[in-house]
Structure formats: C-alpha cells, structure tokens
Amino acid sequence: MRKFTLILAFLLMAGLQGVFAQTRVISGTVTSSDDKQPIPGVTVVVPGTTIGTNTGMDGKYVLAVPTKYTSITFSYVGMKTKEVPIGTATTLDVAMDNDVMNMDEVVVTAIGIPRESKALSYSVQEVGSDDIMKAARTDAVNALQGKVSDVQVINSAGVAGGATYVQIRGVQSITQNNQPLYVIDGVPISGSESGGIYGVDGVATSNRNIDINPDDIESMNVLKGGAATALYGLRAASGAIVITTKKGKSTPGKKISVNFNTYIQFDKVSMLPKLQTTYGQGHNGKWYSGDRLTWGAKNDTMSLSKDPSVWNTWKNFDVAGSNVSNNNPVAKSGAVETYNPYDFFQTGVTTNNALSLMGGTDVSTFYFSFSDNQSKGIVPNNKFRRNTFKITGDTKLGEHFKLSGSANYMITGGDRIQQGSNTSGVMLGLLRTPNTFDNSAGYLLPDVENGTIQRSYRHGRGYDNPYFTANENKYSDRLNRLIGNVQVDYFATKWLSFTYRLGVDWWGRKWQDYMNVYSSAYYPDGYNRNGQETSKDMNSDLMMNIDKDFAKDFNLKLLIGQNMTQQYYQGLQATANGLVIPEYYNLNNGTTISAYTSTTEIRRAAIYGDLQLSWKNMLYLSLTGRNDWSTTLPQGKNSFFYPSVGAGWIFTQLPGLKDNKVLPYGKVRISYAIVAKDATPYNTLTYYNTPAVLDGWTTGLVFPWNGNNAFALSNNLGNNQLKPEKTKTFEVGTDLKFWKNRFGLSYTYFHNKGEDLILSVPIAASTGYSSTTLNAASMTTYGHEVTLDLVPVKTKDWTWDILVNWSLIKNNVDALAPGITKLFLGGFEGSEIDAFAGQPYRTIYGYDWQRDSHGNLLIGDDGYPIMTNDMVGLGNVDPKWTAGIGTNLRWKDLSLYLLFDIKYGGMMWNGTRGALDYFGTSQGTANRDEWYTFQGVNSKGQTNNIPVKLDYFWRTQNVGSGFTGPMSDYVENSGWVRLRTVTLTYSFTNLLKKTFIKGLSVYFTGTNLWISTKYQGIDPETNLLGASNAQGIDYFNMPGTRSYTVGLNLAF
C-alpha cells in the first residue's frame, strides 16, 4: 500500500504546475445544425487537459483557456464530436451535426477504457438506465433479460432476494464458475452467491449483484467474447458485465439536479403444478388419517364425521372431522371438503424508492444517492430489504490532474424460506399434503398427550406444515458492503495520459439459521446456527494511455497497464445441535456445538497492453496481450501470457461507397483471442478434513463426537501439476446500418474452443479418493447472434421502433478426462445434470423405459413398461435458440414498450411432478381408476393391447412415478414465449416545461404477464441449485411470479 501512496504523491506534485498560467476567456453558444436550437449539456473541453465545462440550458458556455492551448472539443451524445481551433477569437459559436449513424458512439470496454464502438473488432451490447428503470427489478441484472443476445438470465427462485444466474455465450468451464465478472466503474466486484453451498435443500440466498441500486446505473455493457474480455484476463473468462454508474455534471445556471424514482410492485404466483381433488388422503383406495399418500377413497364417496368413535384419536389433526364412507351411520358432519394448498401464497409487495442529487461546477462534480427497496415475498415471512448510499465525486487539480472517487455503502438482507428437497421445504410440504387436509388450521398442537407436536398431515412427522416452516424455521441474514474506488488521471499532453485506480469491495454478512425442535427434519433436536463471512476484494490498475495521430490518416492508441488484485474471504460458522430449550435460539442452547472456519486468499498480478491502429477511420487493427501471475497454480506454472488480435473494416468509407444513402454504414470485424484462467485455490495439495460421516439419508455424525475430535484424509486428491486452462475464441461479424439508421443489422459468429479445462474429476473410489482436479477437459461452443433494429415510424408525434435479438448456441463437451465420459454437475443420484463427453454440456441423465430399436416402449407381460437397468442421457438443459423482441411505440408523451422473450427448446427435470405422481396429489393421478393401454410392443414385437390401471400399486409399489421409476417421463421441454416486460409510460415533461420540474413521468410495468410453455409445473425459469452450473432442476422449487408495478419518476 505504501507504494500506491508514493505514486499518488508523485502524480500530484508533478502536475500542480501550470495552474497560474496565463489564460483567456472563450464563450459562445452551441446549437444543432439541424434545427438551430441550442443544445444544453454539451461537454466543452480543452483536449489533453482537465479544463472544461458544459453548456447551460440556453446552450451557452464560458471557458477560461490558458493561451498555450489552441483548440477546444465539443461532444454530446448523438452528435458528432467537433474539435475547433481557437485562433484569436474570444467567441466561438459552434453548430454540431447529428450523428445519425452513431459513428462517434463511445462504449466502455475492458478496464473501463472508453472506445468508439466503430473501432471495435468484437460485438458489444449495452442496456441503458431507462431500460433498467422500466424493468423495475430489484436485481438490475434482470434488465438484461431478452435485451442482449446470447445472454441468459435465470432467476433461480421466485423468492424475494433470490440469486440470478447469468450466462454469456454458453459455458466456458466444466466445473468452475461460469458466471460473468461484474465490473463497476472499472473495478471488478465480488459477485458470488452467499450462503456458499449449492445444495438441493436449504434456503435461496442472494448473489452479490443484488446489492447494487439499479437507479445508480447509467449503463450496463455486456462484453461477450474473448477479444472483448482479453484485457480483463482470467477473471472475465466467462464474459463481463461492465456497469457504469451515474456521475455528477456541471450545468451552468443550475447547481443541483434531483431525481426521484419510486415504484410499488405486486407479485402474484404465476404458474403452479396442477393437482387433483377427486381422491383424498390414504392408500389403496381407503382413507387413513395421517397417511403420507393421497391414494385414498374418492372424496365424493366420503363424508365427515365428528363421532367420537372415529374422530377422537386424531381430532386435532383432522379438525373438520374424520372421513367415513357416505353410508356409514356416523357420517353426519357433511361432505368432505377439499382445500386449495395454493391459498398459502400471498401477494408479494415490493416498494422501491430512490433519490439522487447531482451537480457541480467546472472544477468539481458530485452525485449522491439513497435508495430503499423492501420486498415481501409470495411466501409469508419471506422478506428482503436493501438500502444503498452512494457518493461519487471528482475534482480537477490544476490543468492536468483529475481526482475522482466513489463510495457505495449497501445494507441488504432478508428472511428466507426453506425450499427444495428438504422435509421443511415449503413447496414440498404444500404439494404433498392431501387435498383433504387443511394445513392452515393451525400448525402447533400444544396440548396433546406427549407434549407439543407439530400439526401436519402426517401427524407431526414426515414433512413440515408449510405454515410451520414459514413461521418457525427461520433463516435471516444481513450484509454490509462498501464498494469504493479512487482514481487519479493525469493528462500529460494531448496524446498522453496516465491513470491510477484503486478499488475495494468489502462486505460482511451475518446470518442466523434455525430449525424448531418440532420440525420434521431435525425432530426432536432442532438446531441453531450463526454465521459470519467477510470478503475483501482489492483491485489496483496503473495505466499509461497514448492516443496520437501520426503521419497522415494514422491514429495510434496504446495502453500499457499493470494490475494487482487480492481476494480474501473468511467464513465462520457455529452450530448448536439438539436444542435443550425449545424456541430459544442461541449457540449456548445445544447438546453439541460445532464450529468451523473457511478461508480463501487469492492474489493475482498482471501486465497488459492494448495497441490499436487505425487508418482513415476505416481500418482498425488491435492487438492485446496480457501476462498473469496467480497464486492458485503451482510455482512454475502460474505465469501465463495470452494475446488477442482483431481487425475492423468500415467498408463504407471506401471512396466509391462513401455517403451512400442506402447503406451509409457497414463494417466487418474479425478477432481471435486466447483467454487463460487459473484454478480455484487449494487444489494442489491433499489435506485432512473433519470427517463427514454421512449416509445420504440422515444428518449423520458431527465431530467433535462425544468429546473426540478426528481428521480424515480428504477424498479430494490434490494435483501439483495444474496449469491454466485456455479458451481460444474466434469471432467474425458485421454491423450494417441502412437508410439513415432506420434499419440496422448486426451479425456475429463465434467459435470458442476450451482446452486443458480444469475440472474437479470424480475418480473411482477404489483409488482411495473420490475426486481430483485435472487439466483434462475440452469443450467447443459456437453460435450465431443476430440483432435487428428497425424504426418503421419516426415523426414528431409518433415513433415506433423494434429491436430483435436472436442467438443460437451449439455446445459440445469434446472430452472430460481419461476414462471419464460423464461428470456429475448437480442434482440427485439417479436424477442428474451431467457433463457428458460427446454431448452438449448439461445433459439430463437418468433412468428411462426400455425401448426397442425403433424407440417403442417395451411392454411387459403385465401390460406395464419396464425400467432400464442403466442411466441414459435424456435431454439437454440449454435452449436451441433464444430471442428477444422489444418494441417501443410512442405517441407524443405516451409510450408503450413490449418485450417478448422466447426460449426455444431446452429440457428441465420436473422432479416435482414425478414425486407428486407417487404421492397421488398430482392431476396426472386423477385417472387412477381408468383403464389405460400403454403404446408399445411386447417381448414378441407385437403391439401391446393389455389394458392396465395407473393405480396405487403401479405408482407407489412399482415403477410408475418419479420416485420409484425412471425420470424420463418427467423430463420436459422448458421452452417458452413470454411477455417479459410491458411498460406504459406517460411523460408530463412537456406539460411542465415552464416550471422548475425538469421531468415527470409515471409508468406501469408488468412482468411475465403472459407465458406460453409446454412445461407442466411452475414457471420454468427456475433452478433448484441457484446460480450454479447445474441448471435444469425443478424439485419443489418456489414458483415464479408475475408482477405489476406502478412507478413515478420525478426530476427537478
């Protein structure tokens, strides 16, 4: 750290001269050459210095310029940048030309370097603040849904504060993280999912991009390919989401601008599995109180009875009465009632209030914001809250130095609900409950004979009553986070500048997690767990920037930089198992108390360079190179270099094509890059761990055990030969703009080849270990991305534009490791998401029905199909193609925005339906008394004609459900067409033109208002395992939501 201070001091001292140089005052008005109207907010600067200002509301500016400088540049979004020589004038009026073709559009690329988009050899796509606001989502990343081609955004759970999975151009790594790098104002931040473990049970936790206030974001830029991310290096191997936040701006005549955005959002459960109400609790056609199944009697043949002879034993459970046959003499309390389990869900409510203030002078600017987001989920007691404070400022120190920085403080946290494969999981308890049992009629029975017991449909055991879970099993967390950065820019000359940027991202999270002693999962023990985790990321970049025209028509841009990062994490967790005093949740209340720490520390250093040569604004050539050093690889293998090369050719600049009316802009681009990535830490050695004595059924033994501690050789074998994995990316594409940019087309083809991919490889247990880490896999991904934008109508009152994104990805796992053709990514044993050599990544793998060579089901002599003895691939999780179609229709001050999101293909395991076919609650079991003939052939090859019943015996005792039989019947197409967003906005800005109010708009946003899918369950945009690589699992996941938002945006 001392070194950085030294550098800062040096920079400051070197630059403070020249402050007292002789100056002259230049003033003038900037207008638009089109309509001669003044333009407010134009940036007016002396190139190569910090000297600058902005035009006021009337388009006027005043600027004191030292006499030694000879020109001024004027720039404004949507206008062509203009550099004007000063000469001897003191008044410079400037007319700026519209940049219809967005020729001068500048985008933020890797390391926060602004580059003209026309100069890039790769595709970039950006989402602006307006789109983010309209999407009205707590996690801003969701605003990318459907907007950017080849970016898949999956909300893993319909819960307040759940994690979001983002995948750019498919996957790059087999078992390592495939989530993109999040970069805020040039500083990479930590995006990991807290709560750590990607288990099939537990609560849905947040990933850390949720901490960002969406209203602070100016733009989100998606860097997709290797060429785009080469400068970021290994951390952005899966792409990068570059977030630029709002900055203050000086506007003459106006000191402070205020912006206030508020909305209220209502969430309703969107799709739910269909359930039957014909048959009640019990098995084999008979009603039994407390039975785990819903294979009982037909409800319309049964009546309720409160006669002591049948009711007394279980009257606290069956509060409406026992079920008896209609003709039973004690059947006196009316017909059997059925209950809708979905009454459990409530309307979720989110309120979001964001206030920002910004302003400044020619010397300094500031931006300050505060936001409050509070969500109440669709499940009772599921809550999430986020408060953010952000201050950003910059100040000019003399003519050559600029100091800027920001501090963003966030507090997030919530109360989270147990889900998934977990006897306390809300959906699990809810959907397995027979329709004849009323969960809502109380969840604790204090006065029964054996003390307190939970009131659930299985007499207090089995699964928790969802009301019990929501009220008695808690998980709450709270996170404090500070993201800050300091940047010094030194503009040495017109063509040379230096930047030093130091960023920190620090967060600490505390949580408490407990299970009531009457909870089924831990009956009769319960537990209380407290945890704390701290993460500290530090990132330092020192850069030299050259931007020089030389010779005629040549421009050179050169960046040389040095980067140092450190990532430190420590988690501390203690658990009190076996609560002595029920409902007292403290670490001192257990019969055993265990604790552990988990620490990771990674350091990396790099030098990098980026050279860009251009000729006549027509031909662009770029070269980058980066060398990384990482602590996670063994000495001697931890230094690695990787380059990229790219070219862009704006062929419409050719003399014969220039100023063509039909195709005024056309570019072809091509690039090739290699990106290397290190390993996760601590994979080079074999360690000893506290033994995990677990049998897959129970919670097992916990050490220290009865006063004895123990260590066991880890099942994971270290590998001291690890080297970096590499992905080679080739990308070619074109950008075409027709008819004054009324129609635009972009096309990109990319081809990624991953080699030496590091993966955690399972190995045969007979080796003495069950896994090791190898550089073994290779994977190929290629795809096409098409973007179309169209403006069919553009008049003073009417605008209609359409933006279409379409992308197709093909992926193939070429090889895993020697002798290994299949790798478990997640799921349950027997119902897996795997990487399978020769197949696309994420193959669903499980048992199927036996079939003949034509694919017909083989039917046994009993008339039922037969399960395979081995598992087979049953489909691919990822879609065949995805598309987003957005359209904006504006009439005067009213605009309507629609975004359709299409996912074609892609399979998901509907484990929920599979289980419910066993329990007899699903709609699919309503036909249990009907005869059914399986389509298939018998052992003699003849068409099967034996009618059978899909009854209790087949479903529960035989292979007729997802529990007992093959998973293939429950692998479903999860494709969809959905109305992702619809936003209606009315702007009062024109009406209020003469007032102090600069802008006022009200908007209504609907999310997921319409979904069309073949999937037979909850909204298929879901995943049990959160933001992990194992996508495509629905096992009692929380249902998704549709939301309605009303908001107001006010600026003055």
Added chain:
Amino acid sequence: MKNINIKFIGLVFMMALALGSCKKWINTDLNVNPDAPSDVPMSSILTGVQANMAYNTIGGNDLCRVTSIWLQYFQGVARQSQSTANYYLLPSDINNLWVTNYTNTMMNLETIMSKATGSNPTYMGIAEVLMANSLGITTDFWGSIPLSQAFQGVGNLTPAFDNQEAVYTEVLRLLDDAIIQLNTPGAPSAQGDVMYGGDPAKWLAAAHSLKARYILHKCKLDNTVYTQVLAEVSAAISSNDNDLQFTFFDAAGSQNPLYQFMSQRGDITMAKVFIDTLNLVRHDPRLPMFATAVGDTAYVGNGWGEVSADVSMPGNAVAAASAVVPFISYVEVLFIKAECLYKTNAPVDQVRTALIDAVTASMQKWGADYTAWMAIYSQYINYSSGAPLFKEIMTQKWIALYNQAEAYNDWRRTDNVIGLQANPLTSAQRNEMPRHYPEAQSETNYNPNTPTDIDLWSRVWWDVSAPTK
C-alpha cells in the same frame, strides 16, 4: 516537451517498480489451505475411521437396513425401502456405501498402516483388524473388488478387480499379521481408539474372532474349515463386555444410524416374519428390546406388501439413540462355536450347551429377563438333534444377530437353512432373495474394470450353488 519526458520516464519507472513487487505479491505459499492440516496423528484418523465404519458401513443404512429388510427383520413400507423389499437395489442406491467405505474407511486405514509400519505395532494391528473387517464386508457383498491395485490415487485411476479368493487371502493375511503385531511384547496403548480404549489384548481377541468368521464363510467350499474356526474361537472374544462395538450417544450428531433413519426418514417397520417368530412361536423375552409395542403389549409386523403404520417399530436394542453397533460380538463367536461343533460332529450335548450359551449371552447382552424362558427353552433343545438342531442354531443366530449384516452371510452360507420365504408378490423383481449387491454407480462410471455381468442374484465365490440333488 522535456518536462513531459521526465514525467514519462518517472512513470515508467514506477510501473517497473510495481512489477518488481510481483514476486513478493505472488507467493504460491498462499495456496495452502489455512483451514485444513496437511498431516495429522494416527490417533485422530482412527477415531474417524471407527465412526465411519459404524455409521456408514457396519451399522449403515445401506447395508443393515437393506439386509434387514431382505432377512425380514424389517419391512420396507415406503419409498426406497419399499423398493428394497421388492428386491430392487440400484447402483446409485449403494454408491454412498461403496465410496465412503473405500475412501473414508479403507484409504484412511491404509494411511494409518503406512504411518505405523515398523513403528507402532498397536496401531498397525488395529488398522489391520479394521482393514480385514472392511475388506471382508466389501467382498462379501460385491465379490470381486479392487484391492492389489487400489488406494494408489493418480498412480492408478482404474484399479483392476481382484477375485474374492485373493481378497480372502489378504483378509486372513491381515488378521494373521495383526495377531503378530498385537502380540508384540509391550505394545503400547493406542490413543483415539473409541472402541477398545487402545487395549492390544482386546484387539487380539477381536482379530481371532474375525478370523473365525471369515474362515467360516468358506464353508461351502471346504468342509474342513470348521476345525480351523474352532481353533480361532478359543482365542476369540470371551465376554459380552469385550464385544468389538461402537457406542452411540443420545446427543445431536452422536446418535445411532438407525435411530436417525427412523426419526428423519421412517419408511420401515418391523416385519411380520421376525415378530411372529419371536412372539407367537417363542414369546421371546428380547421382544421388548427388539421392537416397540403397539398399545401396551401387542407386537405386530407388516407382511409382504403391507404398509400399515400401526405396527411395531425397531426397538431400543437397535434403534435407540444410544444403541451400539457391533462389529463382532461374543454372541456371534458362541454361535460360530455351536455351528462348528455341530459340523465337526461333536457330542450333541456339547452342541446343545454351546447353543444355550450363545442364546444366554444374547439375552444378557440386551438385558432380557430370560430365566423362566430359558428353563423351558433348555428342555426344548434337549429334544433337538441332527438337522433340526442345526436349523435351530442358525435360527437363533438369525434372531441374535438382529439387524447385523452378518446374518445375511449366514443366510447365503447355509442356503437359507432357516427357511425364510422370499417376497412372493408380483411387485417383486423376482420371487427370490437377492445374493449380491450391484456394482456401485461411480465405480462403473469411472473404472472400466468394473464387472458388467453382476446382478442381485449373482453369487460371490464362496456362495457356490448347492449341488443339485
């Protein structure tokens, strides 16, 4: 311009300096996990191995529960347990058992042995005894298993399978060597041994007991084994107090595996066959320990295909939070003795006495009030001889080894001399009791040497088919 050059040079210098610091900054020593040791003493490994053997293997739900359902101690009434009762057992079902046995148990025992060789005979002996026991169980359920090329990490990622004969040779070699090690004069006590408190003498007796068991397993191949077994029995465990067993405790995270299964999963009840044998036929005083009563005194089990919840559940002897898991017991030794005496044509009184001793030890083990019952039983036994007496020995052993997988070896070894009926329902995969475990899913996936011709009705080497009559 000159001024700028100076600044430029200055900055380049700064950058160079920053680069120079890389060496210090990038220190691969940071890549050592601060939360996990790279080496530990043998004592702490031993405790974990014993716990793993008790919880995951010998008392494990994937070994005990499955064989207990097949042997009709328990009835599987729901989910996977119901499939088990229908003789479905998938490669994925027993994967955890296979993996934890090879890694958490046997690889760690290999580690202890490599540390103890030539330096600590007690640890060496204990590790060999436990290794022999683990290998014995593994081969008894899977037949051919990786052994000579196993436990080599990346040295051999695809170990060959050794046939069971070779595995048995190694099991007995390990026990022979353990006997030498544990007989070393002045062998020290071993820390971390939560089963025998590190006492070499007790381990010595356990080694002889296991030797008796494993030699006896070969009885269908070689009818001379009984004499060899009797020689081991004389040096074997000599009282209930010295059983090689793992004790659980009634504290969260310390409880017996079946207890945890019953409270967290359920899915099994007592089976009609076992309950009826004890209850209706014999009024066995161990019944209150073996099963819970329905109401006050009634004991009821589910028959094949029955799934009633209002029946007896596994009792405190096997399913209490603090129930022990025996690895090998005095009771078993006594039954082995009775069987071998019978098979070596010892005088019938001797055989009867040995049987009475064995049953008595079992009664004492569970604290049953057996005096009155035993008086009647002794008289009853006095009328028994020949094949019925042998059947009685094995039936009583089946009862005494309640919820112990060794009873399944006896069942195969004696070709169901006790006459258990296989699941007769059409829902069963076959109406014939399985004799083999399927190969573990992960071994099949990752080791191409894994046999592919194994099903539940394959037979292990020692389980030769009875000659057709």
